[in-house]
Amino acid sequence: xxxxRDIRKRIASVKSTQQITKAMxxxxxxxxKRAQESVVAARPYAIKMNEVLASLALRTExxxxxxxxxxxxxxxxxxxxxxxxxxxGGFNHNVIKTSEKFVAEKQGEYENILISVVGxxxxxxxxxxxxxxxxxxxxxxNITFSYAEEIAADVIDRYVEKTTDAVYxxxxxxxxAMTQNVIVQxxxxxxxxxxxxxEVAVEYIYEPSEDELLADILPRxxxxxxxxxxxxxxxxxxxxxxxxxxxxxxxxxxxxxxLTLLYNRARQAAITTELMEIVSGAEALG
Numbered sequence: 204x205x206x207x208r209d210i211r212k213r214i215a216s217v218k219s220t221q222q223i224t225k226a227m228x229x230x231x232x233x234x235x236k237r238a239q240e241s242v243v244a245a246r247p248y249a250i251k252m253n254e255v256l257a258s259l260a261l262r263t264e265x266x267x268x269x270x271x272x273x274x275x276x277x278x279x280x281x282x283x284x285x286x287x288x289x290x291x292g293g294f295n296h297n298v299i300k301t302s303e304k305f306v307a308e309k310q311g312e313y314e315n316i317l318i319s320v321v322g323x324x325x326x327x328x329x330x331x332x333x334x335x336x337x338x339x340x341x342x343x344x345n346i347t348f349s350y351a352e353e354i355a356a357d358v359i360d361r362y363v364e365k366t367t368d369a370v371y372x373x374x375x376x377x378x379x380a381m382t383q384n385v386i387v388q389x390x391x392x393x394x395x396x397x398x399x400x401x402e403v404a405v406e407y408i409y410e411p412s413e414d415e416l417l418a419d420i421l422p423r424x425x426x427x428x429x430x431x432x433x434x435x436x437x438x439x440x441x442x443x444x445x446x447x448x449x450x451x452x453x454x455x456x457x458x459x460x461x462l463t464l465l466y467n468r469a470r471q472a473a474i475t476t477e478l479m480e481i482v483s484g485a486e487a488l489g
Contacts, residue, residue: 322340
């Protein structure tokens with residue numbers, strides 16, 4: 204009977220875990236809907252902003268603004284975006300693995316790689332590795348444009364002061380609840396648009412002046428791109444967590460079924476043993 208009690212306790216424990224994972228799945232699904240709407244709303248503006256800046260970079264001299272200056276890439280900043288929480292499948296692991304691969308492959312190419320982290324998971328990982336950060340930010344989940352501006356301010360300052368020669372970002376691009384892709388994207392300097400061989404770049408007329416326009420739009424470009432990347436990362440986190448919790452719930456259901464079958468077999472065996480003992484005792488008395 205002790206064995207039956209153990210199985211009953213195990214079934215109760217798995218059912219309790221199943222309720223938790225189901226609740227987490229539903230919460231993640233609710234947050235995913237809002238996060239996905241934010242990403243879909245932000246993408247068109249960010250993509251068009253990227254196109255406009257690439258076109259401007261083609262037609263503008265590098266000396267017109269520090270963010271357009273292209274230097275030999277010796278000191279590079281790497282921004283790595285993860286979540287603050289776990290239980291989201293391979294979301295954080297994939298980003299960290301990609302960052303480690305980037306550092307390993309580029310270590311000989313660059314003199315120095317500065318790492319900036321967004322999210323507790325990557326921060327804690329690199330702390331255990333004994334690495335120092337240029338900057339560190341938590342991932343609040345509810346991303347605002349002002350939060351992206353806060354992160355971008357330090358990135359821009361280091362690039363303008365020539366502490367860094369290029370800035371790369373590793374984040375997770377949201378495709379669907381089932382699919383997310385880890386992306387390595389260069390943020391600075393702005394990549395000029397490539398023209399076809401028979402295409403000629405048409406000069407722009409600026410209003411207000413070119414200097415005023417660049418001073419306003421180039422930092423805004425960095426803010427916008429980081430804002431989109433943060434939104435992509437948050438949506439990917441919720442999608443990955445929803446998928447992981449759905450899988451965990453299904454596994455819990457299967458485990459309960461197996462334990463229930465095992466319990467029934469053990470109970471039947473115990474009943475059969477008791478009946479045999481009763482029959483044997485009756486025969487002995489008879």
